Amino acid sequence: MTPPVSAPSGRLLPLLLGTGALLVLGGVALFWLASAQNQPQTEGAVPVTVTATACEPMAIEVPAGPTRFLIRNASDRPVEWEILNGVMVVAERENIAPGFSSVLSERLKPGVYDITCGLLSNPRGKLTVLATAESAAETAAPPLRELIGPLSERKVQLMKAAGKFARATQALEQAIAAGDLAAAKTAWMRAAAEWAGLGTVAPQAADLQNRIAPQAAWLAGREADHAFTGLHRIEYGLFARASLDGLAPVAAALTGDATAFQARVKALDGTPAGIAGDAARYARTLADAIAAENLAPYAGEDHALLAAALDTLDRARAVLDPLLSAADPAQAVRVKTRLAAAHAAAAAVPLDRQATADALNAAAEALAGINATLGLEP
Incomplete structure (x- = not known):
C-alpha cells in the first residue's frame, strides 16, 4: 500500500516559498538579460523617426566616418530608410515594421545626401556629412593597384x-x-x-x-x-x-x-571598396526582405530568388578571395563558411525565415570586414 503523502512542515514551507520566489526572479532576470542582448546597440546612434509623411528631423548633420543611425518607424506600414547620393543608394534599411526600430551603420564620406522618409512619394530630407582631418587623409590615399x-x-x-x-x-x-x-x-x-x-x-x-x-x-x-x-x-x-x-x-x-x-x-x-561593401549591404537587405516576406510576396518563390542573390554574393567574395587569403587566411575561410551557411539556410524546405535572416546577417558581417583587412578603410 502506498504511504500517504504528507504536507510540508511549517518550518519547511517558508523555505520552499522563498526558493520558488528566487527561481521566478532568476527566470525574470535571465529573460531580461536575453532580451537586452537582442536589442540593437543604440548608444551614440543618431535618432531618426519616420512618420507617415516625413522624417523627424528632416535635416541631419554628422561628421565624416563611421556613423550609426537609429531609425524608428512611427507610421502604420513597413518603411525603408535610404541615404542617397543622387540616384545611388549609399546605405539603406528596409522593411522596418510599424512601431519598431532598426540600426544602420555606415562609413560616410563628406557631402550632402538625400534621405528617404517612408513612402516613395514623401518629401526627402537632407543629410550633411562634414569633412574631418581623417576623411581628408583618406581621400588623399592612393588606390591599391x-x-x-x-x-x-x-x-x-x-x-x-x-x-x-x-x-x-x-x-x-x-x-x-x-x-x-x-x-x-x-x-x-x-x-x-x-x-x-x-x-x-x-x-x-x-x-x-x-x-x-x-x-x-x-x-x-x-x-x-x-x-x-x-x-x-x-x-x-x-x-x-x-x-x-x-x-x-x-x-x-x-x-x-x-x-x-x-x-x-x-x-x-x-570602387575597390564597393565590391565587399555592396555585397555586405545587399546581404543585410536580403535578411530584412526574407524576414518580412517581401522577396516574392505574391509568387512565393523565395528559394529561387535567394539562390540567385547568394550566387552574386559568392562571386563578389570570389574575386577578392586571393587577396583576402593572402592577407588573412582565417578571415577568408570565415567569409566563405558564412556564405555557405546562408546558402544552406536558404535552401532548406520549409524555409525557416528567421534562421535564413540570421545566416544572411552573419554573412553580411563577415563581408563587411573585408575592406578593413585589405586596407580600404582605417
Whole structure:
C-alpha cells in the first residue's frame, strides 16, 4: 500500500516559498538579460523617426566616418530608410515594421545626401556629412593597384548579369503579349531571378530600381498606386490575380527600364571598396526582405530568388578571395563558411525565415570586414 503523502512542515514551507520566489526572479532576470542582448546597440546612434509623411528631423548633420543611425518607424506600414547620393543608394534599411526600430551603420564620406522618409512619394530630407582631418587623409590615399584586377572582373560579371536581365524581361514581355499565362509565369521567375542577381549594383541606379521593383507597401495607394510598376506589379497580376489584364504596357516599360539599367551598369565606375561593401549591404537587405516576406510576396518563390542573390554574393567574395587569403587566411575561410551557411539556410524546405535572416546577417558581417583587412578603410 502506498504511504500517504504528507504536507510540508511549517518550518519547511517558508523555505520552499522563498526558493520558488528566487527561481521566478532568476527566470525574470535571465529573460531580461536575453532580451537586452537582442536589442540593437543604440548608444551614440543618431535618432531618426519616420512618420507617415516625413522624417523627424528632416535635416541631419554628422561628421565624416563611421556613423550609426537609429531609425524608428512611427507610421502604420513597413518603411525603408535610404541615404542617397543622387540616384545611388549609399546605405539603406528596409522593411522596418510599424512601431519598431532598426540600426544602420555606415562609413560616410563628406557631402550632402538625400534621405528617404517612408513612402516613395514623401518629401526627402537632407543629410550633411562634414569633412574631418581623417576623411581628408583618406581621400588623399592612393588606390591599391592590387585591386584593379578584381574590380575589372567584378564589372564584367555585373555587365553580363545586366544583359541577362534585359533579355529575360524581353522574354517576359513576349509571353504576356502572346496571352500565355503559364509561359509568362515561367518568364517572370527567370526575370526576377536575374534581377535578384543584380542586388549589389541596383542601388546605384535608384531611380530605375524604384521603377523596376517597387514594393506596394512603399506606395501610398499600395497595389492600386500608379507607381506600382515593374516586376512586382507583373507578379501581382500573374500570381495573385492569375490574369494578364493590363500587364502588356507594364511589361513593355519594364523592358525599357531593364535596357536603361544595362547601359547604366556599363557606364558605372566602381570602387575597390564597393565590391565587399555592396555585397555586405545587399546581404543585410536580403535578411530584412526574407524576414518580412517581401522577396516574392505574391509568387512565393523565395528559394529561387535567394539562390540567385547568394550566387552574386559568392562571386563578389570570389574575386577578392586571393587577396583576402593572402592577407588573412582565417578571415577568408570565415567569409566563405558564412556564405555557405546562408546558402544552406536558404535552401532548406520549409524555409525557416528567421534562421535564413540570421545566416544572411552573419554573412553580411563577415563581408563587411573585408575592406578593413585589405586596407580600404582605417
